[in-house]
Amino acid sequence: MWPRLYHIVTAAAAPLVTALIQSRCRRGKEDPARLGERFGIPTMVRPAAPLLWIHAASVGEANSVLALIDRILTERPLLELLMTTGTVAAARLMEERLPPRARHQYVPVDVPRAVERFLDHWHPDMAMWVESELWPNLILATRRRGIPLCLVNARLSAGSMARWRSLSGLVRPVLGAFSLCLAQDETQAERFRELGARPVACAGDLKAGAPPLAADGAELAALRRCLGERPVWLAASTHQGEEEAVAAAHQRLAATHPGLLTIVAPRHPVRAATICGMLESHGLRVVRRTSGDPITASTDIYLADTMGEMGLFFRAAGIAFIGGSLARKGGHNPFEAARLDCAILHGPDMSNCAAMTEALAQAGATWRVADAASLAAAVSQLLDAPGERARRAGAAARVAAAHSGSLDAVLQRLTPWLDALAPVVDREAELAGDPVAGVAERPRMRAVAGDARA
Missing domain, CATH: 3.40.50.2000 (Glycogen Phosphorylase B;)
Known part of the structure; x- marks a missing residue:
């Protein structure tokens, strides 16, 4: 009931959301050259290869997964990546820091038409959300299309927990859409379990395991x-x-x-x-x-x-x-x-x-x-x-x-989903002239996702 009501209300509110985004643009909080992306209109072509989509709200969340992105793309050369964020500052940072085979788009506003446009174009093979910015229409539409979702570095403040608890009719279906929730610590894990996330595991804080910031x-x-x-x-x-x-x-x-x-x-x-x-x-x-x-x-x-x-x-x-x-x-x-x-x-x-x-x-x-x-x-x-x-x-x-082990812990938990998406390539075998020897057989994505949710 609650997700359906949210869908109806946000669809009706689309003109107001459009006006809000335009107001933000005038105040320098949106990129006028890429405003269409906020309404699900792409500015890039989708690659033909398997596509991992990662969403991070802003600079801090995006920074926390850069090392994870580097490892995933280095180990899995057959994989492409789409990164979405919601702020101009994060977009600029991603343009500078994302590695090859990764591209950035702004996340669409959580209005049904924008969400469907975005998913129709990108149709990712897997989605990974960072921390706690959860957009119900986007998450539930992703799940309806059979796309596995994982929540990484999950965190909720005490204040957010109280607000989410009061909206449990909406929050439970949204968190239930995730095939895996990886919390920063046991306190956070308990909060997400209480709100209906399953399964939940504690993998550490990716911010704690990030490498030193670079400098020229x-x-x-x-x-x-x-x-x-x-x-x-x-x-x-x-x-x-x-x-x-x-x-x-x-x-x-x-x-x-x-x-x-x-x-x-x-x-x-x-x-x-x-x-x-x-x-x-x-x-x-x-x-x-x-x-x-x-x-x-x-x-x-x-x-x-x-x-x-x-x-x-x-x-x-x-x-x-x-x-x-x-x-x-x-x-x-x-x-x-x-x-x-x-x-x-x-x-x-x-x-x-x-x-x-x-x-x-x-x-x-x-x-x-x-x-x-x-x-x-x-x-x-x-x-x-x-x-x-x-x-x-x-x-x-x-x-x-x-405290630098969180990256390995998160990667270990994500391996079944990533293996189903694109195999790890043994670089030594590839350099030795036998690229096929280093590629594991690619398991079926839906089987892995279904097993994990059982």
Whole structure:
């Protein structure tokens, strides 16, 4: 009943959804050149090979599966991949980071006509959804077409759990469409079981197992030359309201640390102009990375308003505050900083990465702050004590290394479905001149999916 009612309501609301997307486009939140994709109109040809479709809502979720995508496509050269996301920032990142044989499209709005257009064109052989952005029409239509679905890195906050529980008549059929649910930890697994997902397994957090963020060597060398011996720290993935705290912390620190440079990397670079104006209103001299202007001795703030370069800034800074944690947004992946020799600071809300944060805290690798004053005090102590900074950074790196097995665990669980889609190719046999020897017999997709759901 509930899925049918949702289908009717969303079909009737199609004109309103169209108006909403057009409004978002005017505000820079949609790509005008690719707006048709949001209504299921493709801008690429579907490849003839077996096609795996992965959907990730935004930058964080998309980043978390890049290593998984690399492994899958490397091991299975007969496979092609479609990646969908819902934000402009994630689309730009995917254009830079997706490997060969992978292509990106925007996810269609969850209106029946857009969903059917999308599936009619792409008709993927398997679908994999990341974390917890679940669109009922799209998921249920995919399942009706006999396409197996897997939910990976599944996570629900306590608040989302309460909301989903109140909509159980819709949520249960949607989660029941998945052939497999791989949760980040046992707490998350229990939440998904309660909501009706079956089968559910705990495979670890893909964000914890992601490789170090990449950085262009020439760009890193150039940035380090600009920094010289100046004291520097990074505010990474900041949200609205946090830049004000960072500005106040910088002003406190500058009084005792001459030449201080603070790097601010907002989570959403589209906010850069607003952030720049706010910082300048505090009397701070700002250089935006996108301007191409050099950092000078008088620069107070380097505004890192680009996508896909966080690995560069972590490597250059050595001290990193994790944004989204003062603004009560749940924080962001601290292991990204931990893998790149950073001492880590964060605010009180790291609920998006609770297990990782707890492991770092137990190792004495993080510093929790509450406001601009405590942030400034913590950064000051780390700048004044290089040995303590190195100790905390080393402890963080060891914790991150100890939690690097989640990628293998997820791949192991997905193997029956992936084997049914496209076989693994033994590269040694292929290089030896016998490509057929390395290809396992391809089992039937529907048999595997049916067995797993029984």
